[in-house]
Amino acid sequence: xxxxxxxxxxxxxxxxxxxxxxxxxxxxxxxxxxxxxxxxxxxxxxxxxxxxxxxxxxxxxxxxxxxxxxxxxxxxxxxxxxxxxxxxxxxxxxxxxx
Numbered sequence: 001x002x003x004x005x006x007x008x009x010x011x012x013x014x015x016x017x018x019x020x021x022x023x024x025x026x027x028x029x030x031x032x033x034x035x036x037x038x039x040x041x042x043x044x045x046x047x048x049x050x051x052x053x054x055x056x057x058x059x060x061x062x063x064x065x066x067x068x069x070x071x072x073x074x075x076x077x078x079x080x081x082x083x084x085x086x087x088x089x090x091x092x093x094x095x096x097x098x
Contacts, residue, residue: 017064 023032030038075085 065095 022038030041033041072089075089080088
């Protein structure tokens with residue numbers, strides 16, 4: 001009797017372990033989660049996408065600003081007078097980082 005219960009306990013344990021091992025994918029975990037957990041996960045995913053979009057936009061903005069600064073520095077040190085430089089550059093729109 002003791003061996004029968006021990007073998008059935010091992011069988012139940014192995015079945016539960018195999019079920020647990022097969023349901024560890026992110027999709028399975030998400031589908032089995034409570035609706036509150038799902039909504040938090042979706043909110044975090046949306047925030048992550050938003051932050052990455054802002055970061056990538058800032059990278060491109062800094063690159064454009066760096067190129068504009070380099071062009072200004074080249075024009076500044078070109079040897080033309082400050083008045084001519086002011087007249088030439090005052091008509092161009094300025095870029096704001098804010």
